Amino acid sequence: MAADEKPMHGITMHGAPALPADFTHFPYVNPDAPKGGEITYCVVGSFDNLNPFILKSMRTTARGVIDTIFGNLVFEPLMMRSADEPFSLYGLLAESVVMDDERSFAEFNLDPDARWSDGEPVTPEDVIFTYEAYTEKGRPPYSSRMAKIEKIEKTGDHSVRFTFNDQADREFPLIIALTPIVPKHAFSLDTFDQSTLKPVIGSGAYRIDKVEPGTRITFARNADYWGEKVSSKRGYDNFDKVTIEYFLNVNSLVEAFKKGICSVYSESDPVRRQRGIDFPAARNGDVVSDTFKNGVPPAVSGFFFNTRREKFADPRVRRALSKLYDFGWVNTNILKGEYERTLSYWQGSFLSALGRPANDRERALLAPFAEKVTPEIMEGTYGKDEMSDAEIGRAQLRAALDLLKEAGYRLEGNALVNPAGEALTFEIVVTSQEGERLATVYQRALRKIGVDVAIRLLDDSQAQQRKQRYDFDVIIASVGFSGTLSPGIEQLTRWGSDAARAEGTFNLSGAADPAIDAMIDAMLNAREEDDYVAAVRALDRVLMSGAYVVPMQHDNNEWVAYWSYLDHPEKTPLYGYKLQTWWRKAEAN
DSSP, X not given: OOTTOOOBXXXXXXXXXXXXTTOOSOTTSOTTOOOOOEEEEEEESOOOBXXXXXXXXXXXXXXXXXOTTTOOSSOOBSEEEOTTSSSEEEXXXXXXXXXXXXXXXXXXXXXXXXBOTTSOBOOHHHHHHHHHHHXXXXXXXXXXXXXXXXXEEEEETTEEEEEEOTTOOTTHHHHHHHSBOOXXXXXXXXXTTSOOOSOOOOSSSEEEEEEETTTEEEEEEOTXXXXXXXXXXXXXXXXXXXXXXXXXXXXXXXXXXXXXXXXXXXXXXXXXXXXXXXXXXXHTTSEEEXXXXXXXXXXXXXEEEOTTSXXXXXHHHXXXXXXXOOHHHHHHHTSTTOOEEOOSTTTTSTTOOTTOOXXXXXXXXXXXGGGGSOHHHHHTOTTTTTTSSOOOOXXXXXXXXXXXXXXTOEEETTEEEOTTSOBOEEEEEESXXXXXXXXXXXXXXXXXXXXXXXXXXXXXXXXXXXHHHTOOSEEEEESOSSOOSSOXXXXXXXXXXXXXXXXXXXXXXXXXXXXXHHHHHHHHTOOSHHHHHHHHXXXXXXXXXXXXXXXXXXXXXXXXXXXXXXXXXXXXXXXXXXXXXXXXXXXXX
């Protein structure tokens, strides 16, 4: 080990971690939160699998095994992310890490106390097996990790070293640190890719207790959890029992919340919020509601065009259709004026290109792809009209038709047809009544320019299957579960060309553009923050110009209703409230 290669308690994408080596807990938790009691979360959908790392049943894996909302109850990574910093990691399974300045390797020193839930120690062999299993039998993005790794080797009883190849970028060591680890002794490589409903063994604070396929899964807190005193886990995992109930639709979920079956209910629709909590328990104070403010860009939700379909291959067509989402009408008539229009993929943050002219760094990155960015997006003038509350009028209809004419379309009677005389028609897949309402508004505007749109309402499991096979024209979806101030390798699975060709990725739009790939590469390899910000803004410009998604709207206020036996920390972290840090009041246990 070189003199400057000392074990570090934490690592970050740029700069240094905010917390010192002797920190005792994250600033957004209650380290003295009482342990005990139970909580029940409720979701729409179904499940038929407990292994979250495989392609088969990927989108119908039980929630909570690994989960960005309810927590990684069963499987844990080498290091844990702080929710109060853009991208900083602190020790978990690995108590420290050693890296060189070039980040050509990362050596993780496992905590000698780390144990699987059956009492077996976590070993370097487990880490090595994890990557073997993911590479041979895993799903994206886990299956592609080894493409950037030259070798993995055990370097001690409690240490494992990753040596990276020339395909790796500066973010990749952090991705390795965040990758969940599985126990070698509890999995067979031969059957790793098969769905299972047999409770899996992990290192997390919970064991899978009961499984009712498609209906309910229950997790019991492990009284012998090894990480109870780890600084990054203090204040987490406070319930003795966590149950996740599944419902066919939102309406039945809301009714279950009213009856006390569900402990927590979050809602983005302001109308449904007001109607949903107007019941006796809410009026007498047994149910309370809070609004939490987060400091990250909103997750982008909208209508995803499947550009694998020829009708959406031309960006001019997508730009034209994008002009006709009537945000003004939606916000006034459906959302009570409480929302803002979403246009940028990092809106409201220093990473967003919206309203900013490209600087010299951005222009240099985009120079080889000048035709991929529209002049108004390059100059920062795009967005003023789109973000207003004015309803769509003749000017927007005319602008959309002009673009479609450039792409070769013409009006023939009441239909918009291409040079071959084929009408432009498509189907929008939705999974909720709220989505159906928004799609109907979009449908109405498109009909005015001769585009015939059908709307298909599917249940969650049907929609997930369609997503996995990319079997749709247009689908309402979200780019990610939440926004981020540290975009990185996940952008490859959302927008990268390789992901467009692989089944089961999050690149729903099928984006496959050298300009996107180049901007992501520049972002992942930026060593200075100014270069990183320039690369993200340049990517933002390419994505906005490509019109792969018709973004809808957002509200950075997170509204949650919950039964009054629950409590939560006073501080809301940068990334918003964390259910994993809540607890049940002692008097309610």
